[in-house]
Amino acid sequence: MSSAFSYPYLEKILIHETTILRRLDELAWEITRDFADRGDLTVIAVMHGSLFFVADLLRRVQLPLRIETLNVASYDGAASTGLIRFRQTELPDVRGRQVLVLDDILDSGQTLHAICSRLQAECAPAAIRTGVLLNKVRPRVVEVAADYVGFDIGDEFVVGYGLDYNGEYRNLPLIGSLRAEYIAA
Numbered sequence: 110m111s112s113a114f115s116y117p118y119l120e121k122i123l124i125h126e127t128t129i130l131r132r133l134d135e136l137a138w139e140i141t142r143d144f145a146d147r148g149d150l151t152v153i154a155v156m157h158g159s160l161f162f163v164a165d166l167l168r169r170v171q172l173p174l175r176i177e178t179l180n181v182a183s184y185d186g187a188a189s190t191g192l193i194r195f196r197q198t199e200l201p202d203v204r205g206r207q208v209l210v211l212d213d214i215l216d217s218g219q220t221l222h223a224i225c226s227r228l229q230a231e232c233a234p235a236a237i238r239t240g241v242l243l244n245k246v247r248p249r250v251v252e253v254a255a256d257y258v259g260f261d262i263g264d265e266f267v268v269g270y271g272l273d274y275n276g277e278y279r280n281l282p283l284i285g286s287l288r289a290e291y292i293a294a
């Protein structure tokens with residue numbers, strides 16, 4: 110079905126859609142269990158990378174919750190700039206609420222760190238937890254660990270299932286690495 114042959118720009122497929130969805134069943138069960146008695150929950154989806162992760166995960170979570178989004182950017186092509194830009198002026202109202210921040214991937218750690226620091230400093234949440242579909246196993250620039258992790262991967266640039274290269278490839282149903290000739294030198 111979804112062989113690399115169907116995706117000529119992919120070097121290899123790392124995680125197939127069925128594997129992702131099976132793992133989301135497990136994560137959703139953990140989140141449902143962990144937040145059941147904790148109070149009002151707001152999930153903050155970090156756009157655009159967490160789009161499919163959040164949509165597929167939250168439909169498996171059996172809890173009342175609110176969904177908010179935060180639009181941030183740090184990557185230029187296949188390299189992190191280290192500069193986290195918040196593209197919206199207003200932060201979600203999460204005063205007194207349990208917050209679960211969901212992002213596509215934990216890489217240098219700067220994005221999750223910047224988001225959690227701002228929410229903590231400016232929004233008075235009851236507590237903040239974090240979840241990522243992918244955790245790149247590499248030294249962090251800022252020390253953060255996600256509370257929920259879908260998959261550990263090596264230190265390589267990946268696309269698909271929400272993750273992009275220059276805005277493209279997000280709609281692939283799977284996670285793969287790009288062939289070198291599709292990455293600008």
Ligand code: IMP
Nearest residue numbers: 158215216217218219220266267272273
């Ligand atoms: P961090 O701030 O370095 O942890 O990077 C997190 C953000 O960089 C994520 O929200 C992604 O948008 C982006 N990113 C990091 N690694 C990759 C990758 O391999 N492919 C696509 N985007 C990535």
Ligand code: MG
Nearest residue numbers: 156157158213
């Ligand atoms: Mg992102």
